[in-house]
Amino acid sequence: MGIYDIAFWILTVMALGCALGVILSRNPITSVLFLIATFFAISGHYLLLNAQFLAIVNIIVYAGAIMVLFLFVIMLMNLNADVEPQKGRLVQLAGVVSGGVLLLVLLAALRTAHYPSLEATPNSIGLIENLGKVLFTQYVLPFEISSVLFLSAMIGAIVIGKKEDTQA
């Protein structure tokens, strides 16, 4: 069992445990912190898979920007753990059972599939030079379209979040 395997299992346990913490903890702030830990574990997996650029981007964009936005909104709303209503036990049980059944079905369907094995030798496709070349030659049109998407999302967020002065 090499260092790669040990790192894989540690990161896997961390990701799954923190993901369970996200959905089980009562306090929304704790959920956000668990989700940040999950994203760090997933970034570790990206490093193991030779996707260095995506590991850094995952930390910067998800753990840095998106989760700070979540934390901001939660603290703005001043949510308390004890006032948060819970779903009924039956509905919760139904949710867990249906999620577990979906997991079982997917695992059973895919466990006999055959894949080429992971390349043991490190490759350089995850480096920023190679990804940049692919992004700006093969995928340059989607890149430009995504900038338009960003602009429209920005304007949309401002329009939605604006106070309506016709009312009140």
Added chain:
Amino acid sequence: MPIQPLHYMFLSLTLFCIGIMGVLIRRNAIIIFMCIELMLNAVNLLMVAFSKMYVDAGAQVFVFFIMVVAAAEVAVGLAVIVMMYRKVHSVDVNILNRLKH
């Protein structure tokens, strides 16, 4: 046993199903939104594993685009949640049942 693509597949499927369970069992709109982010990340992880498996950079570019879409989605979605909080003073999704009556 060396790490196979199947391990990554099991891991990301489990993460995805944890996200689905979170969406189903929670009533807080922000937590539901966070579970959707978790599901997106599970898909990203599988995509990166496949990228390594086939030694193809296209999958990593797709992960990059998924991150872009997720960032845009979070901006709009949190604006919607803030507006909902301003109207009904709660982030409980069970309050939003006006179409039922």
